[in-house]
Amino acid sequence: MARTSQIYIYGASGHGLVIADIAQAVGYEKVVFLDDKNEIKFHPNLPKADIVIAIGSNQTRKTVTARVKKAGFNVVSLVHPSAVISPSAVIKSGVVVMSNAVINAGAVIGEGAIINSGAVVEHECMIGEFAHISPNAALAGNVSVGELTHIGIGTSVIQGIIIGKECIIGAGSVVVRDISNKVKAYGVPAKIITKI
Numbered sequence: 001m002a003r004t005s006q007i008y009i010y011g012a013s014g015h016g017l018v019i020a021d022i023a024q025a026v027g028y029e030k031v032v033f034l035d036d037k038n039e040i041k042f043h044p045n046l047p048k049a050d051i052v053i054a055i056g057s058n059q060t061r062k063t064v065t066a067r068v069k070k071a072g073f074n075v076v077s078l079v080h081p082s083a084v085i086s087p088s089a090v091i092k093s094g095v096v097v098m099s100n101a102v103i104n105a106g107a108v109i110g111e112g113a114i115i116n117s118g119a120v121v122e123h124e125c126m127i128g129e130f131a132h133i134s135p136n137a138a139l140a141g142n143v144s145v146g147e148l149t150h151i152g153i154g155t156s157v158i159q160g161i162i163i164g165k166e167c168i169i170g171a172g173s174v175v176v177r178d179i180s181n182k183v184k185a186y187g188v189p190a191k192i193i194t195k196i
């Protein structure tokens with residue numbers, strides 16, 4: 001679908017402001033924020049235009065994405081011009097890639113995922129749908145991150161690790177063993193703290 005000159009940003013938080021900067025940097029002429037608390041709220045009958053879902057909560061981002069897609073809006077991916085993306089990486093729809101992120105060869109970034117500022121996603125990593133890789137997190141080669149999982153700021157994950165779905169990995173962790181689904185884990189090395 002051809003890009004529209006206007007883009008809706010669904011969510012007017014700090015995350016939305018960062019995404020608005022990216023939208024302008026890649027050439028959108030007009031940014032319109034939609035927010036449940038703002039004057040302009042999402043409605044299925046709004047004029048159709050590109051849209052990006054700027055909601056930090058992984059589960060809410062997934063739910064809202066389904067809603068706007070059902071209403072016929074074009075959910076786009078936005079990549080900051082300073083990010084370095086391998087030609088062989090695959091970026092699915094609704095992904096945002098912030099400034100200075102690196103996504104290396106053969107990596108696959110699932111629908112609706114966030115690759116935040118300065119994150120490194122090494123070769124052949126698989127990032128699940130609606131996951132969030134926080135700023136300065138570093139995933140070595142062949143790491144798999146399950147859907148809806150949040151990797152905390154500054155976390156490092158060694159090569160080949162499998163992290164399950166719907167997990168929270170705390171800030172500054174070093175993950176050296178696989179992590180099962182639906183757990184909170186943190187520390188150096190990361191240990192499972194609780195089930196979610």
Ligand SMILES: CC(=O)SCCNC(=O)CCNC(=O)[C@H](O)C(C)(C)COP(=O)(O)OP(=O)(O)OC[C@H]1O[C@@H](n2cnc3c(N)ncnc32)[C@H](O)[C@@H]1OP(=O)(O)O
Nearest residue numbers: 116134135151152153168169170171172173184185186187
């Ligand atoms: C652009 C952006 O802003 S993107 C967002 C980036 N943000 C992040 O990455 C935040 C990630 N979140 C965290 O790291 C959080 O601390 C969590 C989710 C791991 C834990 O949160 P909570 O369950 O609320 O834990 P809580 O704050 O109550 O702390 C419980 C204990 O764990 C410790 N703890 C919490 N997080 C960590 C961590 N990442 N590493 C080591 N210890 C930790 C606390 O010091 C505390 O210890 P104490 O009981 O001895 O005092």
